[in-house]
Amino acid sequence: MGADLYPVKVDRGVRVPMDDGIEIALTIYLPDAAGDGPFPAVVESVPYRKDDDCFARDLITFEYLAQRGFAGIRIDIRGTGASDGIIENEYVAREQLDTVAVMRWAAAQDWCTGRLGMWGISWGGFSALQTAMLRPPELHAIVPVHATHDRFACDVHYYGGALHLLEQVDWPVGMVALNALPPDPDIVGEPWLERWRERLRDTPQWLPTWLRHQQRDDYWLQGSPCRDYASIDAPTLLIGGWLDGYVDGMLEMLEALHCPKQAIIGPWGHSRPASGEPGPTFDHLRAMERWFGHWLRGDDNGVPADPLLSVFIRTSPPYDPVEGETAGYWRAEPAWPPRDREWRILALDHDLIGPETDSAWAGPLTVGSSAPGWDTAMWGSGDTSDDDESCLVFESEPLQAPIEILGPPRAELSVTVDAPYGQVAVRLINVTPTGEASLVARGLLNLSHRNGLGDPALVQAGEGMSVSIPLRMTSAVVAEGHRLRLAISGADFPLAWPPPGPVTLTIDPTRSSLILPLVPGRPEETTLELPVAPARTSPVQTQEDVHDLIVESRGTKTTLRRTVADRQLQPARNHLVYANRQDIQLDVDAVDPLATRAWARAVTSLERGDWKVATTGQVEITSDADAFYLVIDLEARSGDEVVHRHHWEEVVPRTWV
Secondary structure (H helix, E strand, O other): OOOOOOOEEEEEEEEEEOOOOOEEEEEEEEEOOOOOOOEEEEEEEEOOOOOOOOHHHHHHHHHHHHHOOOEEEEEEOOOOOOOOOOOOOOOOHHHHHHHHHHHHHHHOOOOEEEEEEEEEEOHHHHHHHHHHHOOOOOEEEEEEEOOOOOOOOOOOOEEOOEEEOHHHHHHHHHHHHHHOOOOOHHHHOOOHHHHHHHHHHHOOOOHHHHHHOOOOOHHHHOOOHHHOHHHOOOOEEEEEEOOOOOHHHHHHHHHHOOOOEEEEEEOOOOOOHHHOOOEOOOOHHHHHHHHHHHHHHOOOOOHHHOOOEEEEEEOOOOOOOOOOEOOEEEEEEOOOOOOOOEEEEEEOOOOOEOOOOOOEEOOOOOOOOOOOOOOOOOOOOOOOHHHHOOOEEEEOOOOOOOEEEEEOOEEEEEEEEOOOOOEEEEEEEEEOOOOOEEEEEEEEEEHHHOOOOOOOOOOOOOOOEEEEEEOOOEEEEEOOOOEEEEEEEOOOOOOEOOOOOOOOEEEOHHHOEEEEEEOOOOOHHHEEOOOOOOOOOOOOEEEEEEEEEEEEEEOOEEEEEEEEEEEEEEHHHOOEEEEEEEEEEEEEEOOOHHHOEEEEEEEEEEEEOOEEEEEEEEEEEEEOOOEEEEEEEEEEEEOOEEEEEEEEEEEEEOOOO
16 A cells, blocks of 8 residues: 555445344445455444444544555444344344354455454444454454453443442443434435334333343353353454453453453553543554554564553552543563562551451441542542541551552452341552552452352351452552552442441451552563554534533432533534433432432434434432332434333342342
8 A cells, every 4th residue: 555545435325134134234434445455344343323423433443444454344233323123232142143244244345355353442342352252254353442351240230249330320321312313314214214113112121131130140151251262263452441440351351362462551441542531542543553454464563573461550649640641651561460470468457557446347338439430530539538437447557668569459358247248348549648548449349249250149147258359450559658558348339239238347357468469670671652642633523521520418318410411513424413411310328228329311312404313311220128129211302202202110139239
């Protein structure tokens, strides 16, 4: 292709029939290069609509790749966007079979060399891994970003075997509204209304299914690479972020996969690294070009010599700043886990100084709100001191020398509870000489899952238990003169749904410890210069961008309210306006776990000229000691007319949460 970039041709109207007659909608991005083809192709498969919701992000990604000699294939999975059919649930086997069929179709086109790759962030990363597990012969490399190895242990449904609270309504309520939007008549023509009515009538709600599976079982193992790491043989570039909830999965896969593999772990949360928050950003499009260039068309570009792990080392708190850049630098690690990593054991009755009286915790259930997100980017954790006052706190003397933590800290605790259930939440904190307390990592264990997430067992009240609680993978340099603090509680709001009744949690410090993964200093030549993402022009005009978070307490009650809203004008899509707003409210009582309530509403709309459609999804979850009570409402409008309403109510027994 030379030094010049190809012009790009975009076709949004491609449809590929499946073996059951359903047609899957694609957008194809092709280098406009007569005589230079055919080209390798890169596929992304997600339910986030290619023609409005993800229009801008897709165009930036696939235009970049097409300019550099890669065809792009963007799939609306069945039941979403412009595709036919119904989306039955997340990550079903049929979705992966559809992706394989699209790949087979693409490999037979005259513009394709027959060698394909897959990429994606979040669902798209899951899809790349799950498709690779099927080993289609057309698939030769993947780049999953922010994805997981284990759908029960490391996703937005359960956390240490406990039910997610905030995440249980955050992304799910958005999908209630998004799944109900119609195909765009500009793409599919007159059949759009008939297909919309079918979608509204037949698309099921997913939340009840997730609530019924309260342990790692075959439902969660479907699509989990941990079930069979050896099934993935496509060369894999993993990209994650320290503030993203999936970082454990990315590093677990780096260790466990047997195929050619590399990983890049940056300072960001759940976002594209090129626009990642907090900074510094990373040009993941350039990384994808190099990875796919080597594995799909044989570019001699040095990829095999790149480090196994390129990792951003966080050198001082705050490790999750809300604005600006994280203090630190990029470094090459030749092995994962590091061969020279050592485990430092800090005893809770010796190396860390605990409470002067007893080591019992009985509340409040409101503890944890200084770090309100499973993905802490954008919201940050702030000073954790207020939360720490409501915990059992064990703290070291000032460090006599700096240490570097790299990997998963772990708390080994001897615990007793006075009820047949309970949780243990632990937070590792860096305390500066002037008293600022910054989160390093956190972890939680539902004690019913103390023997393993797939082997739940009843808790025996009053019986001592030895439990191992892994904390989130982390990078943190802790300076000389700083202290390490371990804060322990029986609740973690708003991350985890509380147990079904009051609990007193007792820790035996003489049989408990904090275990830190430490690495020694690295030579200067391991420092890397990774490319910061250049400014790229967006093809949309942002008309609204709102991110608000409020946590307030009145009496014994704490309420979290969060609003996220955006509105985009898309001139290249015939001046389509795409708008989305999501409001969340979580309520927890300091002493009454059964007063917990999660509520969320999402409103999504499309507007072009006289055509306007909007969907509203609403979810409410409450509980008593025996069951969860789930209420879902969906309304769809065409203009001012209500074309569909549906109300669901489900009662799901509490078994292990």
